[in-house]
Amino acid sequence: MGKYFQPEIETMPIPELRKLQSEKLVKHVKYVYENCAPYRAKMDEAGITPDDIKGYDDLPKLPFITKDDLKDAYPYGYVSVPMEECVRIQSTSGTTGKRVVAFYTQDDIDIWETCCARAIVAAGGSKEDVVHVCYGYGLFTGGPGLNGGSHKVGSLTLPMSSGNTDRQLQFMEDLGSTIICCTPSYAANLGETIVKRGLKDKLKLKAGIFGAEPWTEEMRKDIERTLGIKAYDIYGLTETCGPGVSFECEDQSGMHIQEDYFIPEIINPDTGEVLPDGEVGELVFTCLDKKAFPLIRYRTRDLCYLKREKCACGRTHVRMHKPMGRADDMMVVKGVNVWPSQIEAVLLQQGYQANYQIVVDRIGTKDTIEVQVELTPEMAEANDIPNYEREAKIVAGLKSMLGIKVDVQVVAPMTIPRSEGKAKRVVDKRDLYK
Numbered sequence: 314m315g316k317y318f319q320p321e322i323e324t325m326p327i328p329e330l331r332k333l334q335s336e337k338l339v340k341h342v343k344y345v346y347e348n349c350a351p352y353r354a355k356m357d358e359a360g361i362t363p364d365d366i367k368g369y370d371d372l373p374k375l376p377f378i379t380k381d382d383l384k385d386a387y388p389y390g391y392v393s394v395p396m397e398e399c400v401r402i403q404s405t406s407g408t409t410g411k412r413v414v415a416f417y418t419q420d421d422i423d424i425w426e427t428c429c430a431r432a433i434v435a436a437g438g439s440k441e442d443v444v445h446v447c448y449g450y451g452l453f454t455g456g457p458g459l460n461g462g463s464h465k466v467g468s469l470t471l472p473m474s475s476g477n478t479d480r481q482l483q484f485m486e487d488l489g490s491t492i493i494c495c496t497p498s499y500a501a502n503l504g505e506t507i508v509k510r511g512l513k514d515k516l517k518l519k520a521g522i523f524g525a526e527p528w529t530e531e532m533r534k535d536i537e538r539t540l541g542i543k544a545y546d547i548y549g550l551t552e553t554c555g556p557g558v559s560f561e562c563e564d565q566s567g568m569h570i571q572e573d574y575f576i577p578e579i580i581n582p583d584t585g586e587v588l589p590d591g592e593v594g595e596l597v598f599t600c601l602d603k604k605a606f607p608l609i610r611y612r613t614r615d616l617c618y619l620k621r622e623k624c625a626c627g628r629t630h631v632r633m634h635k636p637m638g639r640a641d642d643m644m645v646v647k648g649v650n651v652w653p654s655q656i657e658a659v660l661l662q663q664g665y666q667a668n669y670q671i672v673v674d675r676i677g678t679k680d681t682i683e684v685q686v687e688l689t690p691e692m693a694e695a696n697d698i699p700n701y702e703r704e705a706k707i708v709a710g711l712k713s714m715l716g717i718k719v720d721v722q723v724v725a726p727m728t729i730p731r732s733e734g735k736a737k738r739v740v741d742k743r744d745l746y747k
Contacts, residue, residue, distance in 0.1 A: 318434040318466065319427070322573050323628045330629060334576055335368030337601040342366045342375070345607045348393035351386050352378065352609060372576060372599060373587050377610045380413060383552065387411045394418060394605050404452040405551045415551050416605040422461065424602055428549075428557030428571050429462025435562045435569075435626075436520045436545045438492050440467035443517075445490035447473040447481055447499065448525065449734050454555025455525050459494040462557065468492070475499060476733035478506055486515050493521045497528035497536060497544075498736035501667045504539025509690070518542045524549065524556050526735050527636060527654045531661030546635055552611055553598050559633055564625045567632030574602055577631065578610070579619055582640050590619045595640055596633065614640040644741065646673055646682045647717045653738045656719075659710040660686055667736075668729050674742040683720040684711070690726050 317323045325333070343363040346353050355376040356362065365374060383391060392399065398418050405413040417425070438444065444463040448455025456474055463470040471488060473481055475495065481503065484490065493500065500523055507513050518540055524547040533544045548568050549556035558575055559568035570577050575598050579588045582595040596615045600608050615636040624632060638652035645651070653671060660669055669686040686707065692698075704721040711719040 316434050316437065316439075317628075318431040323431065323569075323630065325573070325629055327629055330572055331369055333573060334601065337573075338369060338372065338576065338599070339363075339366055341599075341601050341607065342609065344604075345393065345609055349391055349607060351382065351390050352376075352607075369576070372578070372610070375599075375610050377585065377597065377612050378608055379612050380552070380614070383413045384411045388414045391606055391608075392416050393607050399605050402452075403454045403457070403551050403555060413552055415554075417554075418605045421554070421603050421605050424574060425458055425554040425557060426461030426465050428554065428560075428574065429458045430465035431462075431571065432522060432545075432547050432557050432560035433459070433462050433466050433468070433492065435560055436492060436522050436543075437563070438463075438466050438468055438520070442466075442468045442491045443471065443489050444468045445471045445473060445481075445485060445493045447475055447493065447495040448556075449475045453525075453734075454549065454551050455494075455496075458549070458555040458557055459522065478503065478733070482506065482510075482512060485518070486512065489517045491517050491519050493518055493540070493542070495521075495523065496525045496732070496735055497523040497532055498526060498667060498732045499734065500536045500540065500544070501532065502731050502733070504536055505666065505668075508539050513539075513541055516541070520545060522547050522560075527638070527652075527657075528667075529654055529658045529661060531658055532667050535661060535666060548633070548636070550613060552606075552608060552613075553600055554603070558598065562624065562626035562628060566624065567620055567634055569624070569628050569630045569632055570619075572630045575600055577619060577633065579617070580612075582612075582614075582616075590621055590631075593618045593637060596636070616640060644671075644673060644682075644739065646680045649715060649717050651682070651715055651717075655714050656684055656711060657738075659707065659714050660684075663707060663710060664692070665689060668726075668731075669738070670729055671739045672742070673739065680743070681720065682717075683722060685722045685724055685729065687724055687726050687729055693726050 346363045359376045399416045400419050401417045403415050446459045450456035521542050521544045536544045545561040547556050547560045549558040559570040561568050578597040579594040588594045596613045598611050616638045617634045617636050619631050621631050665686050672683045674681045700723045703723050707721045
């Protein structure tokens with residue numbers, strides 16, 4: 314059995330949980346209809362009134378919200394409380410066009426921090442721990458969310474933010490950090506540096522909570538090896554609150570969605586049809602308690618599936634498989650759907666670290682795709698296998714995984730720029746939307 318921050322909620326019997334969700338949903342739909350003009354217009358257009366929603370099973374009657382809807386209503390369209398009740402904003406990391414700006418009341422922040430506290434305790438955290446937060450702060454949700462969650466647990470919190478690896482390692486060693494929170498790519502970067510400097514035995518790390526970008530099981534094993542920890546996944550997005558919407562327990566067989574605050578659905582991304590548990594589709598969330606920026610049936614564009622089998626940890630909340638890709642970052646190359654996570658899995662299976670870049674281009678009418686991957690320091694030092702043989706082996710592995718030929722270039726260690734936040738895995742030089 315696991316450790317819980319709120320056992321009465323996290324292990325609630327499913328009939329009681331469904332009753333709670335139904336009661337909250339009915340109230341929330343009425344609240345949103347009365348206070349959120351853009352969503353009221355959607356409901357009116359669909360011919361749906363709050364009286365049509367009697368409980369959990371009526372959720373599919375309601376219209377979806379998309380990121381484009383939020384951008385079109387930028388910045389205040391979906392704000393559903395008087396501005397004097399809003400105490401904070403956070404924003405997405407979009408680099409083109411208008412960003413999504415999410416607003417929070419103090420109650421919204423308290424709920425978000427509670428979600429992160431549950432995640433920290435699920436990873437073994439307690440008042441005795443030192444939680445080292447090196448997600449970015451500022452507009453990015455990673456730092457503030459885990460920072461607040463750590464406070465709720467009562468742990469000593471180190472608000473390091475991202476970057477400045479030398480300082481991270483100094484504080485990690487001097488202050489005895491036991492739980493680290495950051496992106497998996499930065500965790501891999503830290504692990505690489507720790508091994509290189511021989512610092513592993515000087516650190517007290519026992520667990521890591523990693524999210525904000527895709528990562529594979531192979532990358533998890535590599536991080537666990539280099540940092541000497543158990544690595545836990547966490548999921549969230551700015552639109553719903555930030556990290557903490559779901560998290561892994563010690564069983565690590567999927568991430569528990571916090572169903573007292575969020576109702577998940579899986580839909581066919583093309584038709585919007587709700588799919589049964591176990592089928593892969595687009596993840597959709599309905600927030601049950603958010604006041605400032607309430608979302609109903611928000612399409613995340615993340616692809617995954619849900620499973621409701623009993624978890625060994627004792628939690629009753631449904632689990633989601635880690636995102637298997639995104640409907641909007643999937644690449645179509647040579648007519649084939651390609652996700653960076655597929656390429657990363659092949660590289661890590663062959664012993665490389667997560668230091669790679671994918672370059673996609675179009676010459677005339679022909680797509681090209683090249684993967685540049687670094688040798689590990691051990692591979693470079695041994696120098697026992699010619700690069701062309703390594704490249705041929707990776708090409709074969711990628712052909713088996715993807716069904717298309719991918720060009721591969723093996724490069725020296727430290728060639729590819731390191732990330733102190735989200736890693737830039739793909740460089741797509743095609744202008745597909747000209």
